[in-house]
Amino acid sequence: MLKIKNINTYYGKLHALRNVSLHVNAGEIVALIGSNGAGKTTILNTVSAVTPPADGEIYFDGISISRLATDTIVKLGVSQVPEGRQIFKPLSVEDNLELGAYLRSEAGERKKDITKDKDAVYALFPRLGERRKQTSGTLSGGEQQMLAIGRALMAKPRLLLLDEPAMGLAPLLVQEIFRVIEELRRQQGTSILLVEQNARVALRVADRGYVLETGRVILEETASELLANRDVQRAYLGKDKKEIWER
């Protein structure tokens, strides 16, 4: 579904992604793990053309999207939940969701269909439904994350780019968010490319994972293999060498 071939991305002179290649199959959840500054967020931003690649190719459903503008890519069915949620805090929950469907209403889609999808988001996150008229800046961190995901879903994506959905959330809320992510895949067959610092939680829901280091992909395996990989355990899952020895 998504195929990234040898992309390089720069921030000014900084070489952020070096010959990165990866793919996401239809209906698959793929996790990107790595430490700060490894280039996880940059990969998502490069796919959605927020920071377009300098060279290399990105294909979505066989169409080359590496030279397209963000709005065209969203129209094709790629939605991003940005790092730090980035919901529109002065606006109401409902307005945020409406903005998620911006391109659909621009294309003249009927209001009824958009309202139906809004209700679907409220069904997925009942707490948003209770707060639909509330200014979204007054929501709790977990609710804001739900809103960010709901907003991205309003564009009816076939591929969802999720950036750090668990960041700063209590363990119970992290579980709730990941329950919804799995449900999305099961019910709608949405493919998901997931960036997460919390590698353990991410790999538990993911099918496959890529490990990044300083802008390079250094490892690609199934999620269960990565969870069992000792180097990964030591570097990203918080187990030190001694602990592994002792077992």
Added chain:
Amino acid sequence: MKRELMKFLVFAAAVLTAPLFLKGGYIVNVLVFVGIYTILAVALNLLLGLAGQISLGQAAFFGLGAYISGVLTATHAANPWVAMVIAVIAVGAIAFVLGFPILKLKGHYLAMATLGMGIIVYIIFNETVDITGGPSGLSGIPNLSICGVVFNTDMKNYYLVWSFAMATILLSLNLSASRIGRALRAIHDSEVAARILGVNVRLLKVQIFTVSGIFSALAGSLYAHTVQFISPASFGFNVSIELLTMVIIGGLGSIYGSFLGAAILTLLPELFRTFQDYDIVVYGTVLIVMTMFMPGGIVRGVPLLARSLLVRVKAVRSSEKRV
């Protein structure tokens, strides 16, 4: 939605009947200017309050509208209505072309660039003496007229200017409540997030800049044809700051607030003539006090203040009862 319509109808009725209570005279003349400045303040509010893009050069569009209209009619004897249409289209085109490079800038840099734009245009008005008459101004601009009715009295001009002002307000209210208005507020809050949702941020910013320029040019053209004399002093840096003060006093993003701001800043100097040359000092003070104590502007700030006062009064009363 219905409540919004009711509000607008009440407002329109008030505007329509106001001169009946005023018996004409000087105050109606002042209200003509309130109308012109309302258009200008609403235009700036769309850009600043809605989309969050600052402009310190709104007077440039105002002046260009006035001068294009003035020169075409006074020097080239064009029909005033035709001149108005040409002025609006020309300024819209200028704003659209300038918008692409200027709106790439953000925050302080955008403020500087628009400030520069205002100053350059002001200098052009002063220096192109052959066309604009330079610092001594351009006179002999004809009034507008419809089917033989010439808009040559304050009362007639009141209805002329205010019908355009009401149209501007109605259009702006609609724009603000629409999908586009929502997208503009999204840009105001986070450009990256708006972009990720598929909003064409760059184009939309240029478009609202253009709309703002068009409304300002309309106000300029109305100004030229009602006052019949224009000089660069009416379109200088002070005017841009005055407009900014109106928008902030009224409340960022509040269309009726812009009207209130325009009314207050136009009427106050008339009431306090003693300030004279120190008006810019008064604007500065008002701007500082407002941003400190009523950052939401009058429309949002006064109810908030009233509510907190009411709570305090109630608290005092209940404590008195206990004693």
